[in-house]
Amino acid sequence: MLLRATIALLAAAWLAAAPRPAAADTVRLANGNELEGRIVEESATEIVLETGGGRLRIPRAEIVESRRESEGRTLLHEARRWLSLDRPARALPLVERALELGEPQAAPVLVGALTALADQQLETGALPSAQNTLLRARAALARVRAPAERSALEQAIERTRARLEQRRRAADTERQRAEQAAAAGRWTEAAGAFSHALALDRSLSATVAEAHREACRRAGLALLQEGHYAEAALWLQRSLDPDRSPSPQTLRALGLSHIAVATLELDRNEIERAIRSLEAARALGGPVGELASVYRGLLAERRGRTARA
Numbered sequence: 056m057l058l059r060a061t062i063a064l065l066a067a068a069w070l071a072a073a074p075r076p077a078a079a080d081t082v083r084l085a086n087g088n089e090l091e092g093r094i095v096e097e098s099a100t101e102i103v104l105e106t107g108g109g110r111l112r113i114p115r116a117e118i119v120e121s122r123r124e125s126e127g128r129t130l131l132h133e134a135r136r137w138l139s140l141d142r143p144a145r146a147l148p149l150v151e152r153a154l155e156l157g158e159p160q161a162a163p164v165l166v167g168a169l170t171a172l173a174d175q176q177l178e179t180g181a182l183p184s185a186q187n188t189l190l191r192a193r194a195a196l197a198r199v200r201a202p203a204e205r206s207a208l209e210q211a212i213e214r215t216r217a218r219l220e221q222r223r224r225a226a227d228t229e230r231q232r233a234e235q236a237a238a239a240g241r242w243t244e245a246a247g248a249f250s251h252a253l254a255l256d257r258s259l260s261a262t263v264a265e266a267h268r269e270a271c272r273r274a275g276l277a278l279l280q281e282g283h284y285a286e287a288a289l290w291l292q293r294s295l296d297p298d299r300s301p302s303p304q305t306l307r308a309l310g311l312s313h314i315a316v317a318t319l320e321l322d323r324n325e326i327e328r329a330i331r332s333l334e335a336a337r338a339l340g341g342p343v344g345e346l347a348s349v350y351r352g353l354l355a356e357r358r359g360r361t362a363r364a
Contacts, residue, residue: 127158
């Protein structure tokens with residue numbers, strides 16, 4: 056009797072307090088409680104169940120029934136866990152494997168995972184990838200048998216497809232606005248519009264990347280002449296092509312922007328920030344980099360004197 060009461064109390068505690076794992080075998084007790092976890096050991100006298108709260112040894116005398124979950128169901132539970140964490144890319148291979156194993160609930164989860172992945176790809180501007188993922192989702196939809204479930208998933212796919220088209224149109228509108236602004240010599244507007252278009256649709260980089268960099272360069276030069284040094288440095292930095300060496304003019308303008316920013320920061324007695332700006336200029340090399348190096352050395356010396364004082 057004492058053992059029976061102890062098992063009942065432990066079971067109640069596990070049910071109330073322990074987090075249930077995503078995939079679960081089930082042990083049904085004589086008192087009506089059901090415990091979920093993973094059966095890690097079985098013998099003629101007991102079952103060892105691993106749960107979120109630890110391992111529980113349950114005598115056979117207290118067990119009415121035990122059920123092991125299928126591999127497909129286990130994979131599906133794990134996939135759902137990743138989906139709940141907004142990680143559809145991690146869920147997909149698990150769902151696909153569950154589908155191969157014949158798990159009947161895998162098809163709708165697969166469609167949901169693909170649709171969620173397409174949504175994420177949209178947010179990062181990967182429109183071609185999102186379109187391909189939606190095609191996969193629509194193909195997987197044919198495996199969903201329940202009409203209501205199929206209809207809900209189809210609506211989700213359609214909503215994502217509509218967002219894809221809307222984003223594509225918005226990117227094209229921004230591209231056209233950028234080209235018009237560039238033609239009129241409004242370089243800051245052009246650079247901003249190109250940047251927005253590329254954020255909406257990264258695939259545009261194949262056609263507008265060079266125009267975008269040129270707009271950024273010209274915007275930076277114009278801002279430098281107007282005395283907006285921090286903004287000039289930002290646009291000039293964006294104009295750099297990681298695969299090609301920038302022109303001496305661009306490097307000189309960028310370096311001067313950093314030095315000008317450092318001067319303004321020094322006027323505000325922000326010595327550390329001024330030194331960082333000079334380090335950015337020094338890293339560019341050339342005559343401006345050498346000037347920044349000398350300037351930085353003087354600032355470092357001043358910082359040392361201030362610290363000693």
